[in-house]
Each structure stands twice: as structure tokens, then as C-alpha cells.
Amino acid sequence: MDGQPSPPEHLPAAAESSDAHSGAADDFGRVARHVQLESVLDAATQLSICVTDTHGVITLFNSGAEDMLGYRASEMVGRLTTEVLHLATEVENRGGELSRKDGQQLTVNLVVTAVRNEAGEITGFLGVAEDITERKRSEEALRKSEERFDLAVAGSNDGIWDWDIATGEVYYEPRFKELLGYRNDEFQNTFAAFEQSLHPDDWQATLDRIRHHLDEHRPYDVEYRLRTNGGDYRWYRARGQAIWDTSGRAVRMAGSLTDITDRKQAEAALEQNAAEIQRANETLRVAEAEARKAVVERDQFLAMLSHELRNPLSAILNGVGVLGHAEADAQSVEKARVAIERQVDHMSRLLDDLLDVARITQGKIGFRKEILDLNALLLRAGQAMQTLMETRGHTFSTVTSDSPVMVEGDPTRLFQVVENLLTNAAKYTPAGGRIILQLQSQGGECALSVEDNGRGIDPDLLEEIFDMFFQSNHALDRSDGGMGVGLTLVRALVQMHQGTVAAYSEGLGLGSKFVVRLPLATQRGKKSPRHAKPDSVTDTRVLLVEDNADSREMLQTILRLNGFQVNSAEDGQQGLAAILEQHPDVAVIDIGLPKLDGYEVARRVRQQFSKSKILIIALNRYGQTKDRGAVFAAGFDEHLVKPVNLERLKRLLSRPRKPR
DSSP states (O other): OOOOSSOOSOOOOHHHHHHTTHHHHTOHHHHHHHHHHHHHHHHOTTSEEEEEETTOBEEEEOHHHHHHHOOOHHHHTTOBOSSOOOOSSSOEEEEEEEEOTTSOEEEEEEEEEEEEOTTSOEEEEEEEEEEOHHHHHHHHHHHHHHHHHHHHHHHSSOEEEEEETTTOBEEEOHHHHHHTTOOTTTSOSBHHHHHHHBOHHHHHHHHHHHHHHHHHOOOEEEEEEEEOTTSOEEEEEEEEEEEEOTTSOEEEEEEEEEEOHHHHHHHHHHHHHHHHHHHHHHHHHHHHHHHHHHHHHHHHHHHHHHHHHHHHHHHHHHHHHHHTOTTOOHHHHHHHHHHHHHHHHHHHHHHHHHHHHHHHHTTOOOOOOEEEEHHHHHHHHHHHHHHHHHHHTOEEEEEOOSSOOEEEEOHHHHHHHHHHHHHHHHHTSOTTOEEEEEEEEETTEEEEEEEEOSSOOOGGGTTGGGSTTOOOGGGTTOTTOOOSOHHHHHHHHHHHTTOEEEEEOSSTTSOEEEEEEEEOOOSOOOBOOOOOOOOOSTTOEEEEEOSOHHHHHHHHHHHHHTTOEEEEESSHHHHHHHHHHHOOSEEEEESSOSSSOHHHHHHHHHHHOOTTTOEEEEEESOOSHHHHHHHHHHTOSEEEESSOOHHHHHHHHTOOOOOO
16 A cells, blocks of 8 residues: 555465465354455445555455545555564554555545454454545635635735624724724624724614615615724724524624725815815806896996986986077076976085995995984985976875984985985876875884886886896886986985885785885984075185096186185186185185196195184085095095086085184
8 A cells, every 4th residue: 555556466375375374264253253344345336445465465355446446455465564563562544645546636634553362462453544635735725715814814915704693793803903993802803893893874874785685685785884992983994794594593693894984085176176166167157147247237327327328417418408599588488498407416415415325335335323303314315306396297295204214324315315216106107197206113113115006016126126227127118217216315314224124015006115124223322414595695705627628617607606706717726826925715626637636735725724724625526535535635625426416516615714
């Protein structure tokens, strides 16, 4: 059994060996037992069994040996083995290799034991060989596979786990525990330890995924958060596979754990960036839409402005034609004058509204609060609007409160609110209509309303009518004029007084009502100033400095017609010289003068005369807050925006002054 391909050719015959033991062969009982043993050994086909005598001559070679080594028993029995199969006194378990008859090498597990007689004497040896070639190959393949697995695990960031489902014990490979910040002896090898580490928000979903895998064989690939040894939570991805027994019950589940916190943070950052990009795109889309809307509104505004300016200019031009006609009688001249004055006033109010809206939008509008009684303001506004109402043929009434209605606000701006609402009512109420201006006190606020029975408003447009440049469809004929800024200005001014304004109408043709609500004054403040009665104006000496010849000539003429003594100059140098020489009571100076601008003229005048000696009034094309600030800083006392409101200018010129 040394693995040689063929047995030796000159071995002693089995009969010669048996002659030495003829006495024992005669014993029938021993022979019978020997035959019986041979039969048993020969039947053991899964093992290679070989029996020799004490000299190494083979006496038995079973069928299992024939299958394993490829030799027939007839070839082997009676031949001498060259390999020492025995030790004299003990059993040996030997491993090694044998050669088949065809030369193929076999790995075997060989057990050799001495065979003894009843007297304890060794009579031979029994060798049993098990072919473990395939097992050794499998073991070697498994060893290499485990080496490759260990190498892969060591080179990756994954932690391995192996769960015995029946006992709840889990083998957590050291790398697994390291991912959680634990040493190998710090994290319990139980499924409960894993459960306790799960984030509360991920606990139920993770256990559901495990159950679905064990019960329904769904793939197990899940992401969850685990609490680390430091107390914080990190994101992990787990993948695993269960093993089921023949009854379909899961008995084991193993898998890997990967730290994906960096990936999750990157995904969150990408999502945030994507959200920011989406918001930026939405902002851009809105901005583009607003820009397109602004372009449309600009075009509409320019078209309306052109119309609004052409109408009064046309009336003024026609009036000038009447005034210059040789055959015009006194009545025609007076009508022309009134028409020109009305159209100039209309253009002036139109420009004032536009400028006021711009100032409010930019937060630069002047605002001077004081405590005032709205009853007096309503009476004054109603009186100022009476002429317009009569011209339109409307029945107009003002209903004030029985008791004082004290509010804190800017009287000029509140007057502007009432004036715009009344103008709007007069404009959109057909001739012969009814308009009511009413004031009521209700709890801690007052309600100022303007109600008419005119064209009414589509209920769907009750909010839009306060938008800039709004024009309803029923006003497309434009015969009543309007830029669509009056109500916008009303809302802005009311809001500046912490009030509200709302429009009400049952529909087109059913009239409308505008209600302004303002809080009542809760404390005493600066009361409305009392205006002293003007002295006689016939002795007021005025010097007008204006470079535009037509404006200078017309303003000088109308002031003289109102009783003022007026001289004029056409540039800054002439004006300064005239003021220093004539010592007028009032100097009305245009800002944009040639040679020496109005600011410099005022500064030099103030170097010579105090405010008690001369009143200096600025005429300016600009009315922004910064323009007013520059005017007053130069030494002016008053600021008027062109075109000049003659009534206000006359009031300023009529102020009482200290005697020289």
C-alpha cells in the first residue's frame, strides 16, 4: 500500500505462510470466526480495509480497497507490502497519500491497528483507509474562500454580521463595531443591542423590512440611522440574506453594514442646492413676469399720460385762441380764462398725484402729523369741490358728525384723500347724480364715506381698482380722464395713517361707496395752527427772478392784477443785484437760473438779510424730498413746485410781516 502502480512479481505464496501456522488453522472455531470477520470486512465497501500477517503479507483486501485503489483482491492477497503498516504495540492514525493503480494520487486518512489472539499475541495488522481527497479539496477551497473573504472585508469599509435567529445572538465582526465607535468587547453580541441603537424614526420601518425578508423572502437592502458610541446618529446601509430550513423557517441571517453618512450629507446638500436653484428659477420667473407686466403697464401709462396731457393742452390752446381773437367779447374772454385755469389746475393735480405716488413708493413723502377735527376738514373739502359738483350737475351734500371727530394725521394728506374720492365720484357719476360725503364716529375709529349713484363697479374688480394705473372697461372712452393713480394714492395715504379703505358696489349701474376708516386720536398732540387773516397785499413788494420769459411775464402780470408790487429779473446775477438794491419784502426765485443758480442767489441774500427781513420762495421743477432739503439748506423759506399753485403763492405773499 505504498502507492506503487503494480504489486511485486516474486512474493512467497500464501500457502507457505500458512504452513507456519498450521496448528491454528486446524482449530475449526477460529477458522469460522476468521471467515466471519472477513465477510464483515469485505462488506464494508465505503472503506479500504487491508489485513496482513506479522510479516506484512496481505491476507485480506476488501471490495472497498479494490474500488479505492483500482487493484483486484486476487492481485493483492498473498503479496508482501513494502510499507510498514504497524507499530508493534499501539494503534496509529496516519494521514497521507496513496497511489491508485492508474497513478492518481489519493489523500487518505489511514488507521492501523495490531490484531491479537486470545493470548494477546500479535498475529497480524489491520489497516483501514478512508478516501478524503474530495473533503481535502473542499476544505482547501473553503480555506482559500475564507482568505479571500477576510481580505475583502479588511480592504473594505463594511462590517459583517451573522444572526442566529433562534437564539438572538449575533456575531458582529470587529469592523462592524468599529463603524459604531466601539471596541470589540463593548458592543453586546445580541439582536437587542442592534434594536436599541436604531434611531426612533427608523426603528419600525427597519424591523418591518427584516420581517418581510424572513417571511416573504423580499430582498433586504435598507438604510437607517444607528446611535454611535459618541451618542450621535450616523447613516448606514445594510444588506443581508437569510437561510431557511426545509420547513421554510428562517434560521440564520447574515450580511454587511456600510457607513453612508457622507453620501447622505452630500445628497442633502444636493437637494438643498436643487431647492435653492428651483427657488432662484421661480424668483427669476416671477421677476420676468413682473418685468413683462411692468413693460405693459409702462406702455399703458405712456398712452394714458399722452391722452391726459393732450386734452387739457388742447383746451388751453383753444382758450389762448379766444383770448387773442380781436372780436372776442368779455363773456367769451372770461369763459376762456376759466377754462384755461381749470385745465392748468387739472394738469397740476395730475402731476402732483404722480409725484406723490412715486414719493410714497420710495418712502420719501412728507408727512406732518397733528391733532385735527375731521368735521372741519370735510366741510373745507366739500366747499372746495362745490364748483366741480355744480359744473357736473350733481346734487352734493356733506354730512358731518354731531360731535368732534379728532384724529392724528397730516391735514394736507387727508384733504387730498377726500378730494380724490370726491373727484372720482363726480367723474364716474352721470350728470344729475347724487353724491354724499359723510363722517361718522364708531367706537375707537371713524368712518369717512363717499357714496354716489353713478356707474358702479364690477364686484370682481373691487380690490383691483386700487392698483396703479387701473382702468375699468366701462371707462375706455376716456372722456372723463384720469390716470388710474388717484385711488392708489388714496390707499397709500390712508395706510400711512394706520387706516383702511374699501370699495363697495352692487354692480355696474348701481352706484358705489368708498369707506375710509381711521383710528381716533388717543392723546393730545399738536393742534391745528390757526391761520391769521392776511393784511392788505397792496403794499407787498415782490421781486420775481425767472429766466423763462413767458412764465415770468404771465406770473408778474397776474400778481400785479392781484395787487402786488412786482419787479422781475431774468437771470441769477440780475436777480441778486436787484434784491440787494431794492430790498423787496418777498423774493420769488427760480432754481434753474443761468449765470447764478437759485441756490447760490439765496445763500448770498441770506448773508445780507435775515428771515425777518425778507421772505424767499423757491420755484422748482422737482419736488422730491432731497430737492426740498437742498432748497431749505440754501436759505429759502418756502418751496413751490411748477406749475405754481397761484392760490398758495398768494397766501404766502399775504403773510403778515414785521415792520422794517
